[in-house]
Every structure is written in structure tokens, then in C-alpha cells.
Amino acid sequence: MALRHAVLAALLDGEYSGYQLAKAFDIGVANFWHALPQQLYAELAKLEKDGLVAGRQVVQETRPTKRLFHVTEAGRAELEAFAAAAAKPSFIRDDLLVKVQAADRVGTGPVIGQLEERATAADAKIELLGVLLRQLRGEADEEEFLLRGERIGPYLTCLRGLAFEREHRDWCRRIAAVLRERQKINAQG
Amino acid sequence: MALRHAVLAALLDGEYSGYQLAKAFDIGVANFWHALPQQLYAELAKLEKDGLVAGRQVVQETRPTKRLFHVTEAGRAELEAFAAAAAKPSFIRDDLLVKVQAADRVGTGPVIGQLEERATAADAKIELLGVLLRQLRGEADEEEFLLRGERIGPYLTCLRGLAFEREHRDWCRRIAAVLRERQKINAQG
DNA sequence: TACTGATACTCAAGAAAATGACTAGTCAGT
DNA sequence: ACTGACTAGTCATTTTCTTGAGTATCAGTA
Numbered sequence: 333m334a335l336r337h338a339v340l341a342a343l344l345d346g347e348y349s350g351y352q353l354a355k356a357f358d359i360g361v362a363n364f365w366h367a368l369p370q371q372l373y374a375e376l377a378k379l380e381k382d383g384l385v386a387g388r389q390v391v392q393e394t395r396p397t398k399r400l401f402h403v404t405e406a407g408r409a410e411l412e413a414f415a416a417a418a419a420k421p422s423f424i425r426d427d428l429l430v431k432v433q434a435a436d437r438v439g440t441g442p443v444i445g446q447l448e449e450r451a452t453a454a455d456a457k458i459e460l461l462g463v464l465l466r467q468l469r470g471e472a473d474e475e476e477f478l479l480r481g482e483r484i485g486p487y488l489t490c491l492r493g494l495a496f497e498r499e500h501r502d503w504c505r506r507i508a509a510v511l512r513e514r515q516k517i518n519a520q521g
Numbered sequence: 522m523a524l525r526h527a528v529l530a531a532l533l534d535g536e537y538s539g540y541q542l543a544k545a546f547d548i549g550v551a552n553f554w555h556a557l558p559q560q561l562y563a564e565l566a567k568l569e570k571d572g573l574v575a576g577r578q579v580v581q582e583t584r585p586t587k588r589l590f591h592v593t594e595a596g597r598a599e600l601e602a603f604a605a606a607a608a609k610p611s612f613i614r615d616d617l618l619v620k621v622q623a624a625d626r627v628g629t630g631p632v633i634g635q636l637e638e639r640a641t642a643a644d645a646k647i648e649l650l651g652v653l654l655r656q657l658r659g660e661a662d663e664e665e666f667l668l669r670g671e672r673i674g675p676y677l678t679c680l681r682g683l684a685f686e687r688e689h690r691d692w693c694r695r696i697a698a699v700l701r702e703r704q705k706i707n708a709q710g
Numbered sequence: 711t712a713c714t715g716a717t718a719c720t721c722a723a724g725a726a727a728a729t730g731a732c733t734a735g736t737c738a739g740t
Numbered sequence: 741a742c743t744g745a746c747t748a749g750t751c752a753t754t755t756t757c758t759t760g761a762g763t764a765t766c767a768g769t770a
């Protein structure tokens with residue numbers, strides 16, 4: 333029971349359809365919780381069955397009918413209990429790091445390429461997060477917003493995401509450079 | 522097929538028993554791949570069945586008999602192919618971030634406590650990684666080691682882990698401070 | 711006019727991971 | 741003599757995740 337709370341937390345900011353939720357996960361929530369759309373639909377169904385979210389049908393003229401969900405009182409209570417309980421240790425899984433761990437025992441060429449791709453992707457994500465953060469805080473500067481803003485939760489997690497992406501990008505570029513240098517040295521020696 | 526390659530990569534540095542592998546995962550590999558001991562035993566059994574690792578029994582006098590595993594040629598080839606294939610996007614999951622996302626909609630008291638615990642745990646991890654890195658690079662300084670060292674894979678992933686833990690610690694402390702400040706302001710207002 | 715891409719989902723099969731309990735001997739300290 | 745921690749695993753069950761496919765409509769583009 334874990335995705336459950338991530339969905340509830342994401343849904344705190346208003347009504348979302350499963351589809352919209354999947355988008356929100358891609359941008360914001362993905363900074364701390366990865367999930368595929370199918371999982372979200374399944375989880376929403378379970379949450380509704382358990383009365384933690386409620387949905388309402390919205391018929392649209394030009395688009396398929398959708399169902400918008402919001403968190404119920406029971407859902408809020410569930411989140412409250414979750415927040416008070418001990419957190420599990422965080423965890424990461426990253427293929428690319430597995431490859432780097434194996435570096436200098438397997439061919440590094442493709443790994444260097446992947447590190448550079450990742451760095452580029454991180455650049456894009458950093459820009460995206462920058463835009464998102466500016467939107468979230470509106471006119472206020474950050475300090476002011478963090479102290480007086482109404483809804484800072486998503487802002488705080490995006491800040492974490494931004495820091496993560498920056499570190500990740502820098503690491504990828506540095507490691508790619510190191511591996512390239514080593515290739516040169518080995519070619520010479 | 523994912524844990525599989527993490528195990529192979531971890532096993533590149535010598536022979537390990539399942540138990541030792543579990544330790545190695547806790548310290549180094551956990552920086553990019555989280556797995557429980559039971560999973561490792563199960564994965565080792567599968568890898569052996571598939572001929573990607575081979576084990577040998579070691580009878581000990583004072584300790585239970587153990588089985589030490591090493592990567593076979595087929596295992597190395599498997600890793601090689603893995604390194605060349607496209608990497609999946611990394612993913613993170615963190616309960617604590619879910620709680621922060623929900624912050625200012627649920628009680629923040631316990632969350633502040635957990636942020637501080639995390640920061641303290643991160644401090645310990647940072648120290649541990651510092652020691653590990655010093656061990657790995659021996660006498661050489663970092664630049665020199667990265668360019669000429671024989672085996673830099675684990676060093677590189679530990680560097681990533683270190684950067685991650687630092688960022689995480691700083692973020693936790695900052696967010697804890699922000700949430701505390703907001704509690705004060707709300708108490709006054 | 712055909713094609714692409716976005717919206718808005720659903721279903722099912724199979725792989726992978728998490729959980730909890732269990733065995734069994736050693737060693738250090740109270 | 742007892743306790744708790746460490747070594748070194750195994751087993752079974754359940755939960756969760758991934759993969760891949762399928763449905764349907766509409767808007768914009770070439």
C-alpha cells in the first residue's frame with residue numbers, strides 16, 4: 333500500500349481524471365514516485381471502492397467522457413495517518429548506474445552515449461521544473477512564497493526534483509568525460 | 522529482468538556469498554538499486570540455473586557453510602549486452618516526499634520530525650561513503666584515481682550516492698526549517 | 711483524404727518484488 | 741544460564757509492476 337498515498341497526495345490539489353493524473357505524475361509526482369497510467373487507473377478504482385476518493389462523470393462534447401476524482405474525508409484521514417506513521421527508507425533504481433558500476437569491465441562506448449543522453453534529458457527536465465516552480469509561486473519570491481504561500485507541498489517536492497536533476501546531470505557529464513578520457517589513455521598505452 | 526544485472530555488476534569485483542552480497546547491496550549498490558536479501562538469494566539461484574554465475578561451496582569451521590558466487594563468461598556477455606541496450610528511465614520512490622507533497626493539507630508535526638531523522642541518517646551515510654571512497658581510491662587523489670585506477674565503477678556510483686545524500690540532507694533540513702517557520706506564523710496569525 | 715497525435719480509458723497475462731516466518735549454529739556480554 | 745546479535749541461508753504467499761494490446765473520438769496537418 334504505497335502508490336495509494338501518492339495518488340491521494342497528488343489528488344489533494346483538485347479534481348483529476350485518471351488521464352490527467354497520469355500527466356501530473358509525469359511532471360511533478362515523478363520526482364518522488366514513478367507509476368504507469370495503468371497502475372493509476374487501477375489504484376483509482378481501488379481507492380473509490382474503499383471510499384477514499386469519489387468520482388463524478390463529466391460528459392464532454394468534443395472529447396470522450398471522463399471521470400474526475402477528488403479525495404474524500406476518509407481519504408484525507410488516511411493521508412493524515414500515513415503522514416504520522418514512520419516513513420520507509422527511500423529507494424532508487426537506475427539501470428544506468430548499474431552500467432556504470434560495471435564500467436571498465438564491460439564496453440564503455442554505449443554507456444558514455446547513454447550518460448550524455450541522460451544529461452540532455454535532465455537539462456530539459458530542469459527547464460521544465462523551472463517553469464513549473466515559477467508558475468506555482470506566482471509573483472512572490474521564493475522565500476516569501478515558502479513562508480506565506482497557501483499551498484507549498486508541490487513546490488517543495490519540485491524543488492527536490494530540481495536539485496536531483498541538477499546533480500544527476502552534472503554527474504552524468506562528469507562521468508562521461510572521465511570515461512572518455514580513460515578510453516583515450518587506453519588507446520595510447 | 523532487472524535485479525539480475527545489478528547482481529551481476531555487484532559480483533564483478535570478486536566472489537561473494539548471498540549474505541555478503543546483501544551487505545554490499547546495503548552499502549554500495551543501494552545507491553542505485555535497492556533489494557532485500559531474500560530477493561538476492563532467489564536471483565542468485567536463477568542466475569546459477571541460467572549459467573550466468575557459478576558458485577562453490579566453502580565449508581567454514583566456526584561459521585555455517587556458505588556458497589561463493591562469481592560471474593561466468595556467459596554472465597559477462599549478458600552484462601555487455603545489457604550495457605549496450607537502451608537504459609530505462611530511472612525511478613525513485615520516497616514515502617517522505619509523498620508526505621511533503623501533502624504538507625499544509627495534513628498535520629506537519631510528524632513530517633518535520635521525519636525530515637530531521639532523514640537528515641541525520643543522511644549525515645551518517647555521507648560519512649560512510651566518504652570512508653568507502655577513500656578506501657577505494659587508496660593513496661591516489663581523486664582525479665588521478667579516476668583516470669588511472671583499475672576499477673572505478675563502484676567509485677563512480679558511490680560518488681553519485683554521495684551527491685544524492687548531500688542534496689537530500691540539505692533539502693530535508695531546509696524543508697524542516699520552512700515547515701517549522703510556517704507553524705510559528707500560523708500560531709501567531 | 712489519409713495520417714498523426716491527443717484525449718480517455720480498459721483488460722489480461724506474466725514477471726518481479728515485497729512480506730513474513732522459519733532453521734540453525736556461533737559468539738559476546740550480563 | 742540467558743539474551744541478543746551475527747552468520748548463512750530457505751520457503752511460501754501475496755502484492756505489485758510491467759508489457760502489450762485494444763477501444764473510441766476528434767483536431768490538425770500534409
